[in-house]
Amino acid sequence: MAVWLATGQQRVLAQATTKTNTQQELPVPKGIPNLLFYVQRDPNTNTIVYELNLDSKGNLNQEEPIRIYWMRYADGGHRQDLNFIQRKFAYGLHVKKITPEKYELKFVCYDKRTLYLMKGADGRFHVYTAIGKKQSILSRVFVRIEGGTFWVPNVVYAEFTGQEAATRKEIIERFKP
Template sequence: MHSIPPTFSIPTKSLLFIVLTFFLFATQSQAQSKDPSPISFPTPKNIDHMLVYLQRDPNTNTLIYALNLKENGTLKTDNPIEVYWIRYGEKGQKKDLGYIQRKFAYGIDTKKLATDKYEFRFVSHKKLPFYLQRSSDKSYHVTVMINNHLIRVTRLFIRIQGGSFWLPNVKYAEVEGIDEASGKPIVERINVK
């Protein structure tokens, strides 16, 4: 004789609670796997000749990479990119990088490749070349090739969780911009370890 397995029923409210709990857990797991910053960052506005901006934990202070122009409006070919802070975490003032920041963290090394074309690399991550180039519309843009995508870069983000001043625990970097092939917005993540 076969017995019929006992059945049980879950009240509708309990079932709804289980489904909602599962959904919330799944959503939190996805967010944790992406590891976004808990900080809400401002978008720099009205910055003269800005090419790219860089934001990172642990605060909203933002690095600006802008064209470095002479008084007559032409590019300074020996140092085409000016790097400075906008100190949003303080009074929103402009501030130069300190020596250590310039030489070991956020500064760049630049090399002229041709007329109106430069390669630059961050002093803290020299593996990845970026390019400053004048386009047909006479404006300059920064590009980088990541995962077979040529990206016109607008924003860089560095996710830092803990560590120390000299050895921050960098989880990843993201490059945001426009995919030159499709014209669509793109974000590519780079593991920097």
């Protein structure tokens, strides 16, 4: 994961928190009806949100199926769009349309993990990926950073959290990118 930067206009409250292994409490995004997953990294609480992008009729936007933005919890909880560098080098996604209801996704900063946006058994879109070698619905990515530089941070590990698609049990995988 080459670059995990910081930056995030609409107020949304985080009603719950989750703890990292350093016991830092991070907010859990709430009140986002089409939330797919979110990315957090320490040492700050700002969160990158990946939300299903629907048109005014409730149909998936075929050109841009996922809307990505910051929740700036450290700055009062407002929403902020990603800037160019963040979209192109850090938190953006490469999106490849496979069918109108299935898309291949890869982070622009780390293409070794493939994600898929597709409809689940419940008829709703989810982001699927392998977590612990099991097909899972991704809900959170956490990136532990210790030092490094703006362009090349020292990523100690990344952690994917989700639910096994078959059983809906929580599953977590930590790995060194």
